[in-house]
Amino acid sequence: MTQSLYDGKNVGLSYDRLDEARSRYFGGSTNCWGGHCRPLDSLDFKKREGVPNSGWPFGKEELDRYYERSHSLLKLGPFEYDESKWSQKMAKDDLFLFPLDRECLHNVISQINPQAKFGDIYRAQLGEAANIKVMLFSNATEIQTNDTATTVTGVRVRTLNGKSFTISARIVVLAAGGIENARLLLLSNQTQRMGLGNGRDLVGRYFMDHPRIRSDIVRINAQQRHRRLYDQTMVLSRAGYFSGDARISAHVAPTSECQRKLSIPNSKTYFVARYTSGMSKAYLGLRAISRQVKGRARFGYSFGDMARAIIRAVPAIVGNVPEAIIGVLDTHLNPRFVKRAFELWTIIEPIPNYDSRVTLSSARDRLGLNKVEVDWQVTERDKLHFISLRKLLTQEMTRQGVLQFVGEPVDPAEIWPKNIVGCWHHMGTTRMDSDPAKGVVDANCRVHGISNLFVAGSSVFPTAGSDMPTITIVALALRLAGELAANLGRAGSHGCGDVWRLGGRKR
Numbered sequence: 001m002t003q004s005l006y007d008g009k010n011v012g013l014s015y016d017r018l019d020e021a022r023s024r025y026f027g028g029s030t031n032c033w034g035g036h037c038r039p040l041d042s043l044d045f046k047k048r049e050g051v052p053n054s055g056w057p058f059g060k061e062e063l064d065r066y067y068e069r070s071h072s073l074l075k076l077g078p079f080e081y082d083e084s085k086w087s088q089k090m091a092k093d094d095l096f097l098f099p100l101d102r103e104c105l106h107n108v109i110s111q112i113n114p115q116a117k118f119g120d121i122y123r124a125q126l127g128e129a130a131n132i133k134v135m136l137f138s139n140a141t142e143i144q145t146n147d148t149a150t151t152v153t154g155v156r157v158r159t160l161n162g163k164s165f166t167i168s169a170r171i172v173v174l175a176a177g178g179i180e181n182a183r184l185l186l187l188s189n190q191t192q193r194m195g196l197g198n199g200r201d202l203v204g205r206y207f208m209d210h211p212r213i214r215s216d217i218v219r220i221n222a223q224q225r226h227r228r229l230y231d232q233t234m235v236l237s238r239a240g241y242f243s244g245d246a247r248i249s250a251h252v253a254p255t256s257e258c259q260r261k262l263s264i265p266n267s268k269t270y271f272v273a274r275y276t277s278g279m280s281k282a283y284l285g286l287r288a289i290s291r292q293v294k295g296r297a298r299f300g301y302s303f304g305d306m307a308r309a310i311i312r313a314v315p316a317i318v319g320n321v322p323e324a325i326i327g328v329l330d331t332h333l334n335p336r337f338v339k340r341a342f343e344l345w346t347i348i349e350p351i352p353n354y355d356s357r358v359t360l361s362s363a364r365d366r367l368g369l370n371k372v373e374v375d376w377q378v379t380e381r382d383k384l385h386f387i388s389l390r391k392l393l394t395q396e397m398t399r400q401g402v403l404q405f406v407g408e409p410v411d412p413a414e415i416w417p418k419n420i421v422g423c424w425h426h427m428g429t430t431r432m433d434s435d436p437a438k439g440v441v442d443a444n445c446r447v448h449g450i451s452n453l454f455v456a457g458s459s460v461f462p463t464a465g466s467d468m469p470t471i472t473i474v475a476l477a478l479r480l481a482g483e484l485a486a487n488l489g490r491a492g493s494h495g496c497g498d499v500w501r502l503g504g505r506k507r
């Protein structure tokens with residue numbers, strides 16, 4: 001089945017199976033995403049001393065208007081992320097952001113898409129559009145070019161039931177996700193042996209995800225005033241905070257001034273409630289079953305895998321029915337009077353790292369194409385960043401009366417890298433830089449050296465900030481669409497020649 005075409009091998013830091021870290025069907029990974037959205041901060045676009053290889057070719061102001069437009073596409077609330085404006089609204093509902101002094105730490109607001117899958121939202125509209133043809137079950141297998149690989153001529157397509165054909169195109173926009181964008185360029189090696197756009201061996205390099213690190217167990221002071229905003233177990237449930245059509249989540253982050261002063265990158269910290277019976281074997285058994293059932297819907301787990309997992313979980317549940325019931329009640333009823341402990345989760349901005357990369361392996365998928373090998377690596381500097389950030393966070397949040405530790409604080413050096421998990425944000429593999437020696441695409445998302453090949457998606461991010469990527473992907477896509485439409489209009493029906501220049505259109 002199609003989802004299996006995403007299979008691959010992780011050879012670096014421990015990571016989710018590659019066929020479970022993204023969805024290979026209509027709507028892409030919005031079929032399984034969490035919906036958190038927040039534009040990157042201005043500082044995230046800048047070249048920073050403490051973050052080697054950082055910096056975008058333009059500033060945040062270039063994307064601002066597209067970020068604003070992306071809100072309606074992403075079904076978010078008003079385009080508002082100001083901490084003080086939101087705190088006024090929240091106070092009316094008896095909810096409060098943490099009283100942080102904003103010198104080194106501040107609250108940041110994210111909005112959450114109501115979990116709607118893009119395939120569901122846009123299916124009808126795409127079906128009705130006269131100028132769009134959606135082809136399902138059609139796998140791009142190669143991007144074809146002229147003899148000098150300076151112009152794309154079309155895309156080779158194959159289906160799992162053996163059909164194949166070529167789509168001729170004046171312009172090709174590669175939008176297959178942060179790992180597959182690189183894979184398709186590497187697979188397209190008929191003219192350029194190293195893969196398209198890979199003359200400098202940059203395609204697939206600088207692979208990033210946001211390292212997410214579980215650290216201390218804490219209690220939040222005045223939990224009832226804050227929990228619905230910061231605790232991810234509530235934020236993503238109906239008990240989270242809604243204001244009109246906006247659904248809100250809050251995090252704690254170092255201010256830009258503090259990042260500059262301490263030479264640290266961006267980060268976000270949030271809380272994850274520990275439920276009374278959450279660690280009981282019976283409840284974990286139920287969770288394992290639920291994961292399998294959801295995984296079958298999201299990623300197409302095989303029926304056999306699902307059945308085996310259920311058979312494995314059943315003895316723990318049957319042997320401890322009361323524990324299972326308490327676990328379900330505690331988690332789902334979530335009684336207000338229970339004073340809970342919380343685990344701190346911190347997402348840090350990764351350092352773009354040349355050695356962290358996606359390559360082709362010798363194993364083949366069902367179409368006979370090389371599968372990917374992902375070597376996710378973090379650096380010693382990332383570790384030092386995490387140690388500094390955690391010290392700042394825990395000292396300041398304790399001093400400012402936000403939380404207290406339960407038990408001994410953890411040693412951050414001890415938990416690195418074993419407590420790191422990814423966030424399913426695949427970024428950096430076709431990074432953007434105006435200099436072809438440093439990036440795969442230029443500031444207009446065009447592959448250097450190829451007149452009509454563009455890339456959409458987080459693979460173009462040269463630096464990742466600590467926010468979730470999709471709103472920035474959508475903003476970049478709107479910007480690229482505007483450029484292409486304007487250039488196509490100018491080029492008329494006579495081919496595109498070399499009209500794809502940054503700034504080719506008057507802004």
Ligand SMILES: Cc1cc2nc3c(=O)[nH]c(=O)nc-3n(C[C@H](O)[C@H](O)[C@H](O)COP(=O)(O)OP(=O)(O)OC[C@H]3O[C@@H](n4cnc5c(N)ncnc54)[C@H](O)[C@@H]3O)c2cc1C
Pocket residue numbers: 020021022023024025026027028029030032033034035036037138139140141175176177178180184423424425426456457458468469470471473
């Ligand atoms: C569990 C999970 C939770 C997440 N939570 C969040 C979150 O809270 N906030 C956030 O911002 N982001 C989140 N993400 C990441 C988010 O889903 C991605 O950033 C986003 O979906 C990327 O969009 P994309 O269109 O670039 O790629 P994708 O969504 O990966 O879409 C790529 C599309 O290309 C198709 N495709 C791939 N290869 C081929 C091929 N060879 N031929 C034809 N078609 C092909 C796929 O079928 C798919 O439809 C999450 C991801 C996961 C997995």
